[in-house]
Structure formats: structure tokens, C-alpha cells
Amino acid sequence: MNSFAKNIVVLLLVLNSVVGVSQNLQRPFIWVKQEEKGQVLKKIETQPWANSFYKEFKQRVDGDILLYKKSPGEFLNKIPFDWSKQKADSTPPLKRFENSVNENNTDRSLQNKFLQIGIDCGVMYFLTEDKTYAQCAVDILHAFVEGLIQIQPSTEKGNGGWLYPTDHLREARIIGAQLPIIYDFVATYIDKNRKAFSIGSQKNTNFSVENAQKVFETYAQLAVEHGHTGSNWSVLESFSLVQNALALNDESLRKKYLDFYLVKGTEQQDALPDVAHKYKNDGDVYPETSQYSNGVAEFTTRMLILLDRYNPDLKLGQKYYKIPFSLDRWNSIRYPNGEIIRFGDGHRHFETPYDAYDMAYLLGKKEGITKLTTKFGPLVTEGIQSKKYDRATVGKRSGGISPYFTPLQLLWLEDIKESYDVNQTTLPRTDQFTHAGVFLQRNLSSTKNPEDGLMCFVGGGQMVHGHASGMDMELYGLGQVLGVDNGRGAYRTDLHENYSRLFAAHNTVVVNGASQGEGDWVNLGINRTQLVAMEPKPLETAVSPNYSFTRTNFLDDRGDKAEATQERTLALVRTSPTTGYYVDVFRSKSAMPNEYHDYLYHNIGDELQFLNKDLTLKPDENRFQENANVKYVYNKNYKNPGWHFFKKVASSEVYSKDVNATFEISKLQDKKNRFMHLYILGNKEREYTKVMAPHTFEAPKPYDKLPTPTMVIRQKGEAWSNPFAVIYEPSFDEKSDNGIQTVEKLETAGLFKGFKVVSKIKGQKIIQYIISQGTNEIFESKELKLSFIGSFAIITLNESGELNNIYVGDGQYIHFDKHILKPKQPTDRSFYVEF
Template structure:
């Protein structure tokens, strides 16, 4: 073992030496974001483009007033620097955050002054930045890597303070290396020579503190959280400030190849977690991870011979997947601990465009330009803004890496594809887009669930958009870090009952073992897509129909579940969702509960005759299984009122009083069920004040299994109190429910849809009364009648052939087909 260790160390040293042989023996500063050779091109950009001028003007607005004060009273700005923590585990996240914000404000001021020095070559900016830098050098240099810290929380400094420290040094390096360079010493009240050796010691401490080579080694190939990505800039920026060539390249080798338990290998641990889809496998708002593209760009600029951009094209292409996950109002779908209002796509596109321009990646360049143009046009132009977000010290890259985007670009990206599959999250998206007023009349929903970092335990959850709102929301993430630890989040939003799903036998839960967070009990199996039309990001065969089916082999709760979501359009202004949820316990099937949340002010439950069903109070949902998180989480249901069990068809209307929008929900007759309406905690990130109002809830309880007699529901979001959907009936195959007949009335047109959704791809359905035969999983027969005229359409989403009356249709080689008669 000892000999192997010696040999390994020798090989690493040889590799570093060989690596250095193709490198210049010293880096020229600045180097992290830009080089001196790029300055003229950046000045031309500022001269020719208003957006570039705007960034420079904002830099002046942020720096110049402080600089003016500093020139007459150097202590004024330095006195705003708060105390330093004693070590990097001194503070909790909550205590470290305000301290980091105060330090970041001063260090960002220094780095921005350094940027202005680079742009203007005026030494007053360099001197201002150097005076702030010198103060931090004096404090940090005497420490060791183990004791180095600023805010006292090892996860915060590399994200908030170490980055601007390194950028400041990088931008003013040539100024402070002058023989006569001085910095103001606050303690002595005089100017003293800048001590670069001391600065190098401080940088070594910072790098050592981030890498933590004194800790455990990295284990390549393991699954990790996003922490070493978020801290990567603090490590890489600082490494590039190390003067000694051998040490700098050794440290870069640790950062890139070797890694540590704290700062995992970028190449061998972090990047392999990007699957074939090229996105970071977490909840959506955690998945952007623009620091990945930023880091790859910097590494490629400094070490071009490594050619890293060639090896990770799937990640750059994955950057464009997020725009396919927007609702018609451009907010994002939400699964797991996610925020639908977070949006880092433009950073991803700008960083990717910078790479594409330099490396002449024509396809990536066109995609980036198209995506940016569409984003800019949506917002009325490109207007970059600098702010004080302590976790985003990269905003000036809009200037340094930003590229002009043509007003008109050949080609385009259609982000309105009907089907999007996110494999790691087990999520399938279904969308139906309309050209006019899509924000009001477009449909978009998701179904799915899986275990991943920042996941919830939901089974196959559903989220639905309609009429300008995310009407049926998944739980998402609270506004503050502190709220993530309260029972409301851990015992409700994170669990089944906080999402739109089906609970089996009242006991659906997750496991603690294997969970990304200890004590969360959120481990579940991954839902997989078993069928869809169209396939992922492909074009549909019909503008009116699409579907996706997700399957979950739930080994935690020993049950099988399958959910099909279809978007079905009946006119430019009317459409509905078809949702079929099959579920069965592989043990005893006691009962199943279909859980659905809808924002709004009122829930009205009627029978097929239009009569409001009477309700009585119930305590059926005041139970849990006795685990630490009170699974399945429905103790948070309030004012629970239940109907008598009924086999009748039921219509439920959720009313949004703010601007008279509605969700009409239909359940066919045939299976005895009890309907409970309740109130639940307010929906996170809801629009128009519903973020503070209780959310409406409907729970449907069905005794026994729900596989042969699945939950079948139709949802029609609408601007009208009366739905276009008139009725829904089950399609039966003996005692088995295989779909629904949905009748809609759109002005003078009566539309009857026969929706067949079977649980096998080779299943056969024969309905002699309707003269309907179908072999396959999913199909729709549409009959439109108006003024004595009749049109029939046949759609095979997955199957072999379908016959209806005197019409027939066979599928193509991909088992899909569409035809109107």
C-alpha cells in the first residue's frame, strides 16, 4: 500500500510537470474573466452597444460615490468592514448570511473598482481596490487554511467573498506589482508598500480553505449535492491568482482531477453526474447550475490545450432544455424543492455563446443567439442590471462575455413542444400551444416523481396550468432557508399530501435510508416514461392531441402506479386535460385517495344533475403512520367536509374570484367514491394574492384497488363559469375501466371524444355498441357534429390499428397515426 501511494504521488508530479511543459511559465493578469488582449474589443463593444454602456455606467454609479469618499477619508469605507469570524464552522447558515452580505458589499465594491481600472486605466480605481484588498490580506495572511474564514461558514465564503477577493487581485495585479505601489493601512493611518508575498499567503490560505486537502480524499463517481459546484468559483478564481507556476498547476490538478471530499473533482465527480440530457440532476431551479458553464469557459480560456469544451457538448446543449419547461406565462414547472420564479437561463445562454464564439461552434452559437433573442424580445429588450445578490458576483460578465445578438436570426427554436421528459426526476410534461393568447388558452402540465437531490416524496404527482395560473400546483420550496426546517415544510409540503397524487391505504411514505437529506424520509423509486406521443421534443402528429404515461414500481409502499396525462384541444379557446391514475397495492388494497389542490376561493361539488352535494365534517385525514414526519402529511388539511359515498358522476368547480377564472373537474360515474373538500396551507409563489390564501383541496376516497377501476378525471381551465365539457362517462371493458367518453359543446359544435387509455401496449379493446376496436395503449376517436354535418378523426398515440364505424387507421413504424375523415 505504501509503495502504491509513493508511485501514485510520483505519477501526479510527473503529470503536473508534463502539464507545465505545454504551459507558459507564468500567467499574465488579468486572466480569470478577461485578458489585456481583449480590452480593445470590449471598449469597442461599449462604444457601439447601449447594453454594454449601461453596465459600465452602473459600475460607475456603484463605485464612484464610495471612491470619492475614500479619497478624502480612507477610513470611511474600511470602517464598514465587519469583524471576521474565527473559523469556518463558527456560524450557522442563518448567522453567516448577514455577515457574508456585509463583507460581500465591500469586496464587490473592490472588484468592481478593479474592473473600472481595467476599462479606464485610471489608477484611482486600482488604488481604491488595493486599499480594500490590503485590509483583507492583513487579516487573512496570518491564518492557516484550517482557520481561514470571513463569515464563519465554510459553504458561504467560497460562494460570496472569496470570489470578489480573487477578482480584485486579478484586475489590479499589474498595478500592485509596481515597485512604488502602496496601500492604506487603517491601523497605522498611513500608506505602506503593498506586500505581494503577504497577498500570496492570503491567497494560499483561501485556496487551502476551499480545497481542504487536510481533510478526506474525494471518491470519484459518487453522487453529491450541488455544494462543490457553488463553491467552485471561490476555488478556481483563487487558484488562478497563485504566482508560483508549479503550485498553481498542482492546485488546479487537485481542483480538476483529484478533488477532495469537500471540493470534489470537477472532472471525475461533478461532471459525470450530468446524464445524457446534460442537466444537473436536482429540482429544476437548482438544475440551472450556470457555474458549470462558467467554469468550463474559464478553464478553456486559461488551459485551451485541454479542449474541455469539446468533451462536454451535451452539457452546453442541455442548457437549452430549461426553456422547454416553461408554462405559457413563462414561469417554470415545479418539482421537488424548486422555485418557479427563479430563472438563470440567460446566464447559461450568454456563457454558452461566449464559448461558441471563441471555439467557432456554429450550432451552439445559433441556438444561444436564438434563445437570447427570444428572451430579450419577451422582456422588451436586453437591459442588464447589477444588484447586490451575494450569491451572484458574476453579473458584470454580461459586459465582459456578452455578445451582440442580431435582431433577426435564421432558424428558430420551438420551445412549445408537446412532450418533454426529465429522466432523473421521473417527470413528463404535456403541452398544448395556441398561437393567439396562449397565456390564457394554452395548456401545460407535468406528471412524475423520483428521488434526487432536493426531491420530495410524491409518488406520481401532477401540476396543471390554466387560464393564466398554475391552478393545480406542486408544493415547491419556501421563500427562506429557515422555513425549510419547519414542520409545515418537512411534514406536509415535502410529502404526498402536499402534492397532487394518490395515497395508498393511507400510508404512502418515503424512506429515510438513502434520502438526500437525513430525517426527511423522501427516498422513493424513480418514475419512468413508458409511452408518449410525441416523443421527447419531437413534433406532434395532431395539433389537438398528445399524451404521456408514467409508471412507478413503488418498492417503498409495495404498490404499482401508472398515470397518463393527455392534453386535448376542442377549439382555439377551449381544451381539457385527461388524467387517468392506476394504482394497486401488492398487499391488501384497503382504499386509495386521489389528492388534488387548486388555488382559489371556493370549491363546489355537484352531481350529474347539477345538484350541490351535501357535506358533513370528517376526521378521516387526521391520521398518520407514526413516523417522524407524520406521513402521508394530510394532518394539515383543514375544514374537512365529506359527501356520502356515491357512484354518480361528479362535477367539481374551483373558483378564482380575483379575476373570475375557473377549473372545472369531472369524474365519471360507476365507482363508489366519497369526495372530501378541505383547505390547505397557501400555495407558494401563487399569483394575485393567492400566496397568502388557503389552497382549495379535493380528496377522492375509493375503497379497494384503483387499477382496474382507476381514477379518471377531466380538468378544464376556463375563463367562464360554465364549462365547454358537458359530460363524462367511463369506457368499460367488462368490469375494467379503459378510458372515457367526453362530450363538449363549443358554440354550435358538439364534440365527442372517446379516449382509450389501456395498461398494456398490446391490449385489445372491443366495443360492439360503438363499433369501436383498438389494439394498443392510447387512442382517441373524435366525432364532431354541427348542423347535420359529421367529421370523424382517429388518433393512435401508441398502438397498431383502430376501427370506428366504417373508418379504420393503422399506425406507422413508430406505432402512431392520425387521420380525419
């Protein structure tokens, strides 16, 4: 049998199993089945967390029931209706929302709240058989069904909805996903008692199951026909699609819409296999930024449980376990202070999703997926033991843009009976997120103090919710992210569209004033940063306890005026448990005539000071204003590269000497002064500028509201043979008494080859020669008695000139004084030797 025939057989088996199981089901069955009630009640009786959850949950619902019983009319009247369009004695149409941008809209929140009340009442009816809960849920459902059925849904294929004519993406989560759950819990009650209170006539009327079925099919159809593929949209809309499909009583219709999720999507909707295709290896993530990527995994994990409960023969958890397996992946990119690296629209703060871990563990337990139970059992246990996660807490009803999941905690979860070792996993020295072109390095201190940890990354790449960042970097030190990416604020604002998303908001190089995104996601597409060399390689063991490095390259060829090739070497050098520095070597050259390159670096703080007394800066407010008046067209044309937002611009004349500079940070809440010291190797045709860039989102207070001091170095002509070469040293000392003392250039025939760094560590001087050159290039110095073939190495001496250690991050041979060293294996290119 050929592969095509095999696929057809498998497909038929899946479809037949879906139909077969559904024919024997009685409602409720979407979240929980009637025969499971005894198990849930026993759990409430015997498991303390479940008992506490139930009491809090019941108390919350009973508060609504008191208001409902007092006056159903007054209670339901708080649902936002469009009373101006009411027909005599009938339920008026629900209020529509043409503009969905304002997330604090009271009417929208009320609609969301009443649907959640309806679900809660349905759950309480399931557990208690108290008809008051059922009737309240039915009355809410009736109000929404009759209020919707009078409205014509949007026919716009992109993001057209029903109550949200231009935002089905939002509506699918906060309305479409909730209605079918209410119905599923009270369907048997409706069959016996078709009465519902009518807000229009202020008396009981017949509940129309036919209208309810039309609403469910319409929402399922909206999900199928609206949105777009290749992003998280399909997953965000999936609970509306699937739960409405399951609410349909017509078996053929139910199968039709489930197929769009289980088997094959549409031009506007990815099916589950399309989403799963992004997870090729254990640990892969959905290729977007942090909260969006993890949201895909969280939503899909719950969906796998839901559908496998509906039809155990599907075994979706076993087939697609790599999706929940990714849920803890974002923890691996945490800085020592608990924040995460930032790229694209990702947030700085990332709350550990223990509730999603719990669902992943549940899926693994139910389906015998050891990879899930062994990974998430310890994580959930650690969360419970540390009191970071409390299953017993119900909390307030969600006002966010998400399907309502709260009762699933009570209905689905069970005690974890296994004993797990909850010792925290040691984070790797290096890691990668290739979809974002991200390659990170960390070096945690033996002091275990986050202020002594070091971490950095280089990144840049096209993705949904990505930014046109170029080859970006961030630097961490002294307990804070110091060298920062701007992040993102409110969508669709001028600042977000024409700064945060563009090159100027990032620590990168702008070429010819013209670097930009083009094509791909909302015309912000850029090439992906590519790895050339790295030590240690991602997730592998380091050869040295103190050193690591990455070399990456990037093609800046979007638009037609940059046309640049770039290469960046970023190294992390620890000199003691409390000190260290970063080495940044950025090469850039353009194919365009009259090229020039601007190196940008943003650091939180009060101000940037250039310390060279003969480096004079003068006001230069027009320097970055050339593109300020370019026409902006939403999601199409931007004011690239975005640096027209820079204020207080002051520039030097051409200055060729080495430059020392300092960013001062004095306003943090712990009252400790911090400094980022810069040692910049000079070059001909260089100009230096300092500016105040817009505030950095999610920076530590008060710097989240203050302008961000930023340095710009302009190189007229190519910046390849003599690249931007900067050493960054975070320090609590203004004068750097315990750290770097001097930095000099290593060069051959006028070409940059690296640095000589002299530091004082606890009163002892150390000398480090850092070589950074092209792959397999040769550096020779008779004066230093040094010969090296390779791209990156560090030689460390004590103050007497005696050799302490040699680190080769990428190379094939080094000869220093009397020592000749090579890798042990011909295929190796890195090693470390102490003397």
C-alpha cells in the same frame, strides 16, 4: 497503446500545458491579461453598449472612491470586524457568522459589498492606471487578509468554512471567489508599493503578500476538503477553488489545486470531468431542479472561458460544449404564460439567462464551436432587439449568494457581427426530463392567446433538491397553472420539511396513508416515474393536431407500509381553439392487506364545491392527523405523508355515484372568473373529502397567500380494476355552456374501460369515446359497434352520429362501424384519421 496508456499521455499533456503557460504569465491574468487592455479600451471607444457600460460602471466606482478619499479609516471601518478581539494597533479579526440562514443580514451584505468594491477598483486601475483605484483595492484586500489570517478555519469535513464555520458553500461564493480577483488586478501595484492603510493603527503599514498567499491557499484547500460530490455544490464552490489557485504565485501549488478541478476531484469535490459526465447528449441538463441545474451550466460556462483564456491549449469549450449547450433547455418546459413546470425545489418563475447565453456564444465564437454560435447567436440577438436584455446596464452590486461577475461583461463580450434570424422557435408538443421522471404535453392555440393554451405533465423522481412527490402532475388552463404543485418556500421551516417536500403537497396518490421517501437525497428518495407509452414521443411530430397522451408507471415501495404499484394515463384533448380538457386515469394497488388509496388534487382558487346534491360532507378534522406527532429529525425523519397540514377537513360517507365538482377562481387581478370543472367517475367504497391545504408558493396573487382548495378521494381496497378516473375542464363559464355537458363510464363486466364525453362546442354537439386500458387489452362494444386492441384511443362523432375522426395513441387495431384501421407499419402503434 491501450486505453489506460492513452489516458495517461493525455493527462500528462494537459498538466504540462497548464504548467507551461503559467510560467510566462504576468498579472493580471485571471480575468484579463495586461496585453488585452488596448482591445478593451478600443471596445469602450467604438462599441456603444461598452461605452455606456463603462460610464455607468465608472460612475458607480467613483462614488465609493469619493468616500474612500475623504477618509480611508471611516470608509474601511464599515467592514464588519470583531473589535472585541482586536490586538493593539492591528487589524481586528473579521466578524464570523455562525448562523448563515438569515439572508438579509446587514453585516454579511457589507462584507460582500466591500469585496465587490475592491474588484471594481481593480478593474478601473487596469483600465486607467489611476493609482487611487489601486490603493483603495489594496486597502480593502489588506483588511480582509489580515482579518482572516487571525481566525482558525473549520476542520469539519462537511460544510465547514472560515468566516462561515458551518457554511463554506455560501462563503466560497461571496468571499472566497472575490479575494483572488482583487489581488490579481493590483499585484503589480503591490510589488512596487507595499503600503496599505491599517484600520487598526489608522496609518499605512506593509502589505503582507505572504499572508495573502496563505489566504488564497486556505480557500482553495477548503473547497477541496469541504462539501460533497454528486450535487451542484462542487460547481458552486469551483470559482473559489480555481480563482484562488490562480492567485497562488507558487507554480507547484497552483498546479496542485487546478488539478483538483481539471483532472480529478476528491471525496468532497467533483472535478470538471465528473460534472461533464452528467451531460451525455446534446440538450441534457444537470440532474437537479430548474434554478440549480441551470446554475451549474451558467457557472461552468464562465469557468470554461476563464480557463481556456488562461491556457488556450486546454480547449475545454470544445471538449465540454454540451454543458453550455444546455443553457436554453429549461425554456422548453415553459407554460403558455411564460412560467415553467415545477418539481422539487424548482421555482415557478424562470428568468431567461441572456447573460449566460452571451457567454455561451462567446465561448463558441472564440473556439469555433458552431453548435454554440448557431444556437445562442439568435437568442442573444433576440434578447437585445426585444430590449429584454441590455448589455450596457451595470445595475446595483449583487447582494445574492453568487460570485461577482459583473465586470466580465465589459472585459469579455464583443459585438455580435453576424446576422441571425430571431424568429422564436416553436416549442414541441411533447418533451421529457428523464432525471425527474417528467413527461409533458402542450397544445398551443391557433389564437396565440396564452389563455387558450393547454399543457400538462406527469413527473416524479429522485434527485438532489427533489421532493418525495410520488407520480405527480400539474394542469394549465385559462392562462394560469391551475392544478398546482405546492413548490417551496424558506428552507428548514416546518412547512417546507414536513409538507412541501412530501406526498401530500402534490397531485398524486397516497397509499395506506404511508407513502413516503426513503434513502438517497436527505432521505427523500423515491423511484423514478417511468414512461410506458406516449404520443407524440418526446420532441417528435404528433399524429393529431388535437390529441396527445402519456402512460407512466411508478413503484411506491419506500418505507414498508405502502408497497404499491401505480400507473397513470394523462391525456390532453383539444375540442376547439379555445376549449379542451384533460383525462386522468390513475391506477394503484398495494401488496398490503386492508389497502386504501387517496387521490389528491390541488387547484388554486377560492373553494371546491361538490355539485351532487345528495353528497353530504361533515367535519372530519382528525382524518389526516395520525402522523402529526411523529418525531421529526432534520433531513432524516419526516411527518409523512404531510397531510396533517390540511385544514377545514370535511368528508362524505361512502358514495358510489359519479361526482361533479368545481373549483372557482375569482380573485385574480384581471377580474375574470375562472373555473376548473371536474367529472369524476364513481365506484364502490369511495369517500370524498375537501380540505384547505397550505398556500401555493409563487401562485398568482392573491392565491400565493391564501389556502389552496384540495380534493381527496379515498378508495377502500384496490384502485386498479376501477381506477381513479377524472376529467378536468378549465373554463371561463360556470355552467360550461361551451364545453363538456356529460361524462359517463365505459366498462366491460363491471371493469373500467374509459369515458363517453358529450360536449357542446359553438352550439354543435360532439361525442367522444375515450378508451383507456392495459397494453394490448381488448375492448368490444356491440352497442357502439366498436372493437379496439390497444391501450388508448379517442373516437369523435358529430351530433348526428357521423364519424369525425379516430385517434389511436397506442394500439394495433380498431374497428368502428364500417371502418377497420391499423397502423401503416407493424412497429407503429399510433395514428390519426379524419373522415
